[in-house]
Amino acid sequence: GDSVTQMEGPVTLSEEAFLTINCTYTATGYPSLFWYVQYPGEGLQLLLKATKADDKGSNKGFEATYRKETTSFHLEKGSVQVSDSAVYFCALSANNAGNMLTFGGGTRLMVKP
Amino acid sequence: NAGVMQNPRHLVRRRGQEARLRCSPMKGHSHVYWYRQLPEEGLKFMVYLQKENIIDESGMPKERFSAEFPKEGPSILRIQQVVRGDSAAYFCASSQGRHEAFFGQGTRLTVV
Numbered sequence: 001g002d003s004v005t006q007m008e009g010p011v012t013l014s015e016e017a018f019l020t021i022n023c024t025y026t027a028t029g030y031p032s033l034f035w036y037v038q039y040p041g042e043g044l045q046l047l048l049k050a051t052k053a054d055d056k057g058s059n060k061g062f063e064a065t066y067r068k069e070t071t072s073f074h075l076e077k078g079s080v081q082v083s084d085s086a087v088y089f090c091a092l093s094a095n096n097a098g099n100m101l102t103f104g105g106g107t108r109l110m111v112k113p
Numbered sequence: 114n115a116g117v118m119q120n121p122r123h124l125v126r127r128r129g130q131e132a133r134l135r136c137s138p139m140k141g142h143s144h145v146y147w148y149r150q151l152p153e154e155g156l157k158f159m160v161y162l163q164k165e166n167i168i169d170e171s172g173m174p175k176e177r178f179s180a181e182f183p184k185e186g187p188s189i190l191r192i193q194q195v196v197r198g199d200s201a202a203y204f205c206a207s208s209q210g211r212h213e214a215f216f217g218q219g220t221r222l223t224v225v
Binding site: 004042046089100106 | 117119146148155156158204206213214216217218219
């Protein structure tokens with residue numbers, strides 16, 4: 001079945017450091033790929049998405065590129081802020097599955113001033 | 114336009130009791146999805162409903178769990194005879210058709 005694997009956390013960075021959170025997936029067909037962010041005590045918010053190979057999703061300084069050849073969708077940000085501290089989830093939606101999402105295990109990011 | 118509303122935010126039940134979790138989708142949304150997040154894990158899909166219909170329940174445990182989305186009122190996730198292993202955060206998401214789904218803040222169920 002479909003699955004998503006992302007790097008385990010926590011990831012601890014200093015403010016203004018470069019962020020990479022790795023995400024790889026296994027799926028049949030051509031899934032859509034997503035990054036969600038969960039702030040403490042809150043629900044998930046869609047951060048960015050890509051629906052086909054080589055698409056780049058971007059939002060709030062975060063970027064991720066859909067790489068079909070490596071089945072990856074790594075999340076990057078050039079300069080993190082303390083307010084970026086949260087748990088980040090990579091997810092996929094199989095073709096024609098609408099909003100039925102398969103999530104990775106989540107990566108906790110802690111940014112120190 | 115209010116977001117997806119889940120209540121209660123926190124629910125404590127003794128083993129053997131019933132838990133009822135409510136989800137009011139965003140206005141205009143007729144598709145509802147339930148997910149479960151066990152401690153330190155990602156979210157797992159449970160069930161997908163449209164008004165009065167269960168579309169996909171492939172992630173629902175075979176026993177004790179049920180879900181409904183009536184014509185009027187919120188979607189309900191019901192867990193009968195709860196056990197400690199049911200302790201988790203339960204998230205609801207809603208969408209308008211196949212467009213982006215929006216998540217609620219979740220209900221954190223603790224079974225004591």
